[in-house]
Amino acid sequence: MSDVDLRKLRYFVAVAEHLHFGRAAEQLFIAQPVLSREIRALEEELGAQLFARDRRGTALTPAGEQLLVDARPLLAGAEALQRRVIRAAEDARTFTVGFMPGLIVTAAVRALTGRHPGLTVDLVRTSWDDQVEMVHDGRVDVSVVRLPVDPHGLVLRPLHTEPRVVVFSIDHRLAGKDSVTVADLADEHLLQDPALAPEWATVATELRTGRPAIPAFRSVEEKLEHVAAGHGIIFLPLSVMTFYTRPDLCHVPVTDLAPNRVSLAWSAAHPVPLAEEFATLVAG
Structure with missing residues (x-):
């Protein structure tokens, strides 16, 4: 078996993420026919079909799904190696x-x-x-x-370790309390992964039916904007909330929430x- 070409792997990942050869080619700044040839060459090297293409679009085959799982860490490792070598040389x-x-x-x-x-x-x-x-x-x-x-x-x-607090909008019913427990918050809408607060997840389980899905916020700033708008609550380490102090939010200690x-x-x-x-x- 020949060595896997990392360039072709990068091309494959781009197509796999877009499931569209045209958009992947635009991202890679190459012509679509060139990208198609490179993918066919990769399939020949691996001896497996990676994409199924028909009138409905492009989809990964089982072999393609497996390659995507393995390709991402391989490419990340290659990029890390390059960074370490460059930094050592410079x-x-x-x-x-x-x-x-x-x-x-x-x-x-x-x-x-x-x-x-x-x-x-x-x-x-x-x-x-x-x-x-x-x-x-x-x-x-x-x-x-x-x-x-x-x-x-x-x-x-x-x-x-440091304590964690619950963050409310300034007009929340519990704003201004000296402290609260997770049971006090069981019927609140949590705007973050419940796995980060298993104590809350345990007491809130019975009330979860019909709740809106947890939004995929990527930053503390986004979460705080939604808390301030009254969309829900979040738990944060005390130092984070202190760093992001703002007049439309308040934070209250949670006595039975494990520290960060x-x-x-x-x-x-x-x-x-x-x-x-x-x-x-x-x-x-």
Whole structure:
């Protein structure tokens, strides 16, 4: 079997995501006939048909579905390798730190650069969606992450915990309370994945029938806009809500909601110089 061409894999993923050769060709900045030839060549190399095309459109075959599952991490790994090599060639004295909103790493960064004169520390803001992805694909050396995360392929060093609060619109019936319990919130519409608040999910299970689907918000800012509009509630670590303080929102402690756990993460497969030292400084 011949080696798989990463360029053809990228072409395949583009078609698989669009299920349309024309739109995929536009995204890749190549002509559609060229893209079609490359996909046919990939199918010949693999000995399998990847797409079924008829008048109704383009669909993945079972072989294509399997290739899509395997191709994405393979391409991500190749991109991570390229980033690490380029960074090593350009500047071996650079250390890149990812951090979630509300988590301040300034003191640890200053302490690290004080110990290592000439070291450049770059800072990259992450989100719930990419805080671990950036470690795996090499965009950051270490990342201060909020759990839970998939621990596969990571070294995780616990740093600290912090309380979580519920966020209301300023005119919510529970706004201004000293504290609430998850039972007080059981009939509220949660604007985030219930898996992030299993205590709430447990008490709200019986009331969930007929509730609107959870919207796919990608940022804290989007969620807060919807909370302020009265569309529902969210749970946030206290430091995040403090960071995003605004007059049309309020936050209240939830007495029986588990605290948010914060850890430092780095790749288990690729040793990261200074990671352990930075973990000690952040924890301190």
